[in-house]
Amino acid sequence: xxxTQFLFMLxxxxxxxxxxxxxxxxxxxxxxxxxxxxFLELSHKQTQSRRRIKDMLILLLRCxxxxxxxxxxxxxxxxxxxxxxxxxxxxxxxIDDSLSMTCTxxxxxxxxxxxxxxxxxxKKNDRPRNVFYLYSATTGFLGSRHTAxxxxxxxxxxxxxxxxxELLALATRLNQEYKSKGTADNINVFxxxxxxxxxxxTMSKQTQSYTVNELGxxxxxxxxxxxxxxxTHGDFIKFVDNKLILSATITNHGYVSGRRLIKxxxxxxxxxxxxxxxxxxxxxxxxxxxDITDSLKDKTVLPxxxxxxxxxxxxxxxxxxxxxxxxxxxxKKVLLLGDNYxxxxxxxxALETLSGSSxxxxxxxxxxxxxxxxxASLRAIDILFVSRIHPVLARHSNQLxxxxxxxxxxxxxxxxxxxxxxITELFDKGIIAAAPRRKVEKIVSPKPIEPYSFSDxxxxxxxxxxxxxxxxxxxxxxxxxxxxxxxxDALTLCNIDPQAxxxxxxxxxxxxxxxxxxxxxxxxxxxxxxxxxxxxxxLLLGPQQSISTFSFSTDEDIVLPVGSNFWDRMSxxxxxxxxxxxxxxxxxxxxxxxxxxxPHPVGWARTISQPVYYAGICPIEKExxxxxxxxxxxxxxxxxxxxxxxxERKFVEASVVFKQKRELDKYIVILLLFLIILDxxxxxxxxx
Amino acid sequence: xxxxxxxxxxxxxxxxLGKLKNMELIARCAVEGFYTGLHPSPFxxxxxxxxxxxxxxxxxxxxxxxWKTFGRSDKLYVKQFQQETNVNVYILLDSSKSMAFGSExxxxxxxxxxxxxxxxxxxxxxxxxxxxxxxxxxxxxxxIPPRSRYTHLHQLLVALEQNEPKGQTxxxxxxxxxxxRSRRRGIVILISDLLDDVxxxxxxxxxxxxxxxxxxxxxxxxxxxxxxxxxxxxxxxxMESKSVIRAFPKSVRKTYRKNVKDFLDExxxxxxxxxxxxxxxxxxxxxxxxxxxxxxxRRRLG
Numbered sequence: 001x002x003x004t005q006f007l008f009m010l011x012x013x014x015x016x017x018x019x020x021x022x023x024x025x026x027x028x029x030x031x032x033x034x035x036x037x038x039f040l041e042l043s044h045k046q047t048q049s050r051r052r053i054k055d056m057l058i059l060l061l062r063c064x065x066x067x068x069x070x071x072x073x074x075x076x077x078x079x080x081x082x083x084x085x086x087x088x089x090x091x092x093x094x095i096d097d098s099l100s101m102t103c104t105x106x107x108x109x110x111x112x113x114x115x116x117x118x119x120x121x122x123k124k125n126d127r128p129r130n131v132f133y134l135y136s137a138t139t140g141f142l143g144s145r146h147t148a149x150x151x152x153x154x155x156x157x158x159x160x161x162x163x164x165x166e167l168l169a170l171a172t173r174l175n176q177e178y179k180s181k182g183t184a185d186n187i188n189v190f191x192x193x194x195x196x197x198x199x200x201x202t203m204s205k206q207t208q209s210y211t212v213n214e215l216g217x218x219x220x221x222x223x224x225x226x227x228x229x230x231x232t233h234g235d236f237i238k239f240v241d242n243k244l245i246l247s248a249t250i251t252n253h254g255y256v257s258g259r260r261l262i263k264x265x266x267x268x269x270x271x272x273x274x275x276x277x278x279x280x281x282x283x284x285x286x287x288x289x290x291d292i293t294d295s296l297k298d299k300t301v302l303p304x305x306x307x308x309x310x311x312x313x314x315x316x317x318x319x320x321x322x323x324x325x326x327x328x329x330x331x332k333k334v335l336l337l338g339d340n341y342x343x344x345x346x347x348x349x350a351l352e353t354l355s356g357s358s359x360x361x362x363x364x365x366x367x368x369x370x371x372x373x374x375x376a377s378l379r380a381i382d383i384l385f386v387s388r389i390h391p392v393l394a395r396h397s398n399q400l401x402x403x404x405x406x407x408x409x410x411x412x413x414x415x416x417x418x419x420x421x422x423i424t425e426l427f428d429k430g431i432i433a434a435a436p437r438r439k440v441e442k443i444v445s446p447k448p449i450e451p452y453s454f455s456d457x458x459x460x461x462x463x464x465x466x467x468x469x470x471x472x473x474x475x476x477x478x479x480x481x482x483x484x485x486x487x488x489d490a491l492t493l494c495n496i497d498p499q500a501x502x503x504x505x506x507x508x509x510x511x512x513x514x515x516x517x518x519x520x521x522x523x524x525x526x527x528x529x530x531x532x533x534x535x536x537x538x539l540l541l542g543p544q545q546s547i548s549t550f551s552f553s554t555d556e557d558i559v560l561p562v563g564s565n566f567w568d569r570m571s572x573x574x575x576x577x578x579x580x581x582x583x584x585x586x587x588x589x590x591x592x593x594x595x596x597x598x599p600h601p602v603g604w605a606r607t608i609s610q611p612v613y614y615a616g617i618c619p620i621e622k623e624x625x626x627x628x629x630x631x632x633x634x635x636x637x638x639x640x641x642x643x644x645x646x647x648e649r650k651f652v653e654a655s656v657v658f659k660q661k662r663e664l665d666k667y668i669v670i671l672l673l674f675l676i677i678l679d680x681x682x683x684x685x686x687x688x
Numbered sequence: 689x690x691x692x693x694x695x696x697x698x699x700x701x702x703x704x705l706g707k708l709k710n711m712e713l714i715a716r717c718a719v720e721g722f723y724t725g726l727h728p729s730p731f732x733x734x735x736x737x738x739x740x741x742x743x744x745x746x747x748x749x750x751x752x753x754x755w756k757t758f759g760r761s762d763k764l765y766v767k768q769f770q771q772e773t774n775v776n777v778y779i780l781l782d783s784s785k786s787m788a789f790g791s792e793x794x795x796x797x798x799x800x801x802x803x804x805x806x807x808x809x810x811x812x813x814x815x816x817x818x819x820x821x822x823x824x825x826x827x828x829x830x831x832i833p834p835r836s837r838y839t840h841l842h843q844l845l846v847a848l849e850q851n852e853p854k855g856q857t858x859x860x861x862x863x864x865x866x867x868x869r870s871r872r873r874g875i876v877i878l879i880s881d882l883l884d885d886v887x888x889x890x891x892x893x894x895x896x897x898x899x900x901x902x903x904x905x906x907x908x909x910x911x912x913x914x915x916x917x918x919x920x921x922x923x924x925x926x927m928e929s930k931s932v933i934r935a936f937p938k939s940v941r942k943t944y945r946k947n948v949k950d951f952l953d954e955x956x957x958x959x960x961x962x963x964x965x966x967x968x969x970x971x972x973x974x975x976x977x978x979x980x981x982x983x984x985x986r987r988r989l990g
Contacts, residue, residue, distance in 0.1 A: 030921060035786040035910075037926035039944055042943075
């Protein structure tokens with residue numbers, strides 16, 4: 001039994017009324033002088049016990065009436081077994097078509113058994129009025145209403161999905177059906193899955209629950225203990241001496257120990273091989289080396305495939321695809337100069353994060369404190385980040401100027417108190433783009449960059465400037481800034497007040513220098529969170545210094561940096577990404593990237609244009625982990641997502657109970673009337 | 689006939705009588721009304737001394753025809769006798785507090801009893817019986833010795849008018865006292881609600897019977913005392929003992945009626961054994977029943 005408005009049950013607290021009235025009864029009696037009181041006393045004694053019983057009965061009746069009224073407001077209902085012919089049952093068949101369901105042991109396939117279970121369920125519920133929805137748990141695709149026959153046909157079209165389990169479409173349709181269903185309609189959900197940890201995790205993250213009449217499930221496990229080792233991660237470490245160094249993490253996702261051969265390959269070019277033996281649940285990482293031929297060096301992206309042989313019960317996780325962009329640019333060295341470790345750490349983190357590279361395969365970052373800084377520090381670096389304008393910089397102003405003239409880049413922040421003599425020294429020599437004068441301490445936000453104010457300037461890369469244009473510096477709160485004097489040839493960006501800008505930049509022969517009118521501490525949030533600084537980093541590092549490996553899981557959007565020139569080469573501002581000869585999906589443009597929304601099949605995605613850009617598509621993490629979940633856990637998870645309307649959830653395995661929701665209103669009203677009449681009768685007899 | 693009955697009822701209705709205020713008038717109306725209802729009267733004259741003749745009227749008893757005169761004159765005459773007082777009647781009127789009870793629509797029991805007493809006095813004195821009156825509660829409050837003069841009626845009626853109920857009923861003690869005072873055999877008429885212990889009542893009445901008195905008991909009760917026909921929640925306060933009981937009359941009515949009936953049955957049974965005429969008089973009923981009862985008894989004595 002259930003309640004539509006359970007809160008009204010609180011109304012039953014009103015039962016305290018008659019109880020209090022009974023306990024504190026102060027009835028007003030009409031005073032009558034009488035003579036034969038002794039007979040009354042005698043009669044009173046004789047009827048007292050009966051009267052007390054009646055009193056108590058009346059009290060109970062009145063309490064029951066109040067409770068029933070409250071009960072009536074809760075709109076109770078229950079489910080009763082009804083003849084199947086008279087109901088319209090709406091069946092949502094949630095089919096776990098994830099990769100783990102492709103597990104095959106000899107001739108036994110979990111996929112086939114899952115289809116059999118679905119067919120059996122449909123067959124059992126094959127009645128003229130019944131409706132079926134087939135819900136793909138991984139694609140989130142919910143087909144139209146099916147009869148039993150059409151549902152059987154639809155099952156044949158089902159293929160393993162690659163997305164992550166989500167219930168949005170199911171939830172929407174469930175809610176629609178629930179609102180429009182009649183009293184004789186039942187909504188049943190039946191889940192067929194192997195209930196792997198990935199499936200359970202996804203289900204448990206559902207924040208909303210849905211009311212159904214009946215919930216059932218069937219677990220599909222491999223017949224025998226699964227033998228499944230998987231490549232769970234692959235990465236590109238570095239490219240040195242024409243050798244591609246890769247890492248591969250292999251995990252035993254099965255129930256038996258396994259021994260496999262791991263190798264990497266680009267086409268027919270193979271890496272060294274390792275035999276790897278793992279116990280269930282064990283994981284190990286191996287480093288693989290591929291010798292790159294000259295012909296491959298010219299390719300923009302190299303499709304590297306890691307693979308395990310021989311095959312096990314689940315094939316899809318035996319390969320791992322990574323597209324590698326070999327950085328052909330010279331490695332850049334960065335020196336971070338600050339007062340203390342915290343400042344340099346902030347700059348380093350920001351630079352690494354915002355440059356989009358954590359591999360340091362083209363950025364070598366060093367940090368120094370000001371007291372450690374010397375002219376020699378500038379010899380082997382390309383970019384110098386300085387947390388504040390320190391006197392030591394003035395002492396080495398000549399070396400700094402030479403550094404800039406030779407093509408070096410400098411970035412100055414305005415942390416703390418500035419040394420005016422150092423500022424003058426550096427400004428006069430053109431090392432800083434502006435001279436900070438007066439500190440203003442108030443919270444401000446810079447104004448947006450004027451779109452075309454710098455379009456012809458050659459200080460910044462046009463593509464980076466166009467990206468910078470899209471950002472909103474007014475979203476950056478600044479706690480303080482300096483009213484500054486800009487150099488005559490300086491470019492100013494993001495106006496703060498008439499005498500202050502956020503960014504001052506100027507060239508100095510081959511080099512560029514930039515002053516960010518913000519403390520490094522203030523900039524912490526900006527550096528780490530605000531995309532404008534990403535754009536600034538892009539200005540310094542160039543567009544090529546971006547993600548160099550492209551590997552996505554099946555539920556991730558593919559984002560490939562193709563550069564601004566990519567679109568110029570295209571006849572149309574659109575393209576397709578191919579997965580195989582029959583499977584293609586339209587990609588979208590986003591700045592210098594192409595984006596293709598998830599999900600994707602496992603394997604390779606590639607552009608059809610030249611040069612070809614590859615993206616490796618790998619199974620979702622833990623998707624092929626074939627650990628069985630215990631029944632209680634499964635029931636708890638399912639029960640939290642699909643609330644059955646009965647107080648006791650009934651889980652049925654591969655069977656369905658037909659029940660009809662019946663409102664209890666009329667029965668309660670009848671009972672209420674009966675109790676009221678009974679109460680009136682008894683009270684009347686007792687003159688109450 | 690119907691008109692007669694109505695007229696009779698009118699004069700015997702205690703409520704109607706209560707409006708007359710004057711006790712003598714009440715007595716006269718009651719008795720005259722009673723006689724009218726009984727016309728032709730079979731009760732005229734109980735003496736043995738001859739006084740006169742009168743023409744025979746149809747309905748006169750044949751035993752009073754003067755056959756000798758008929759033989760001489762060939763006319764029917766009825767002999768009339770001079771009535772003689774030969775019976776002392778003691779009216780014992782219960783004037784305890786409980787007699788003050790009167791439910792809505794009825795006269796108080798004391799009023800009813802007074803009307804009845806007055807009517808009886810009037811009737812008796814008209815027939816030259818000696819009538820005495822005793823009002824009592826726990827003890828005798830007024831004692832008027834029996835006399836047969838008609839002027840005695842006034843004394844009796846004044847006593848009835850001035851009588852006010854008070855005190856509790858101790859019937860046995862009163863009856864014993866009366867028994868001691870009334871040495872001469874006569875008729876004792878007890879008008880009471882008998883709200884005393886049955887054994888006490890029996891004891892007192894037995895004493896009177898022992899002295900060869902003819903005892904008539906008019907057990908005077910109000911309709912509510914018999915029926916307990918109240919509605920709602922009532923706090924009953926005993927008029928004599930002042931005890932209080934709260935009850936829902938409807939819930940105890942059935943048991944109450946049974947208990948009262950048991951009591952009445954017991955009293956009646958005891959009276960029957962002792963050859964005491966027992967009449968239950970309901971104050972909402974006319975007085976004729978009581979008067980008729982007396983006349984029946986008086987006739988038997990005739």
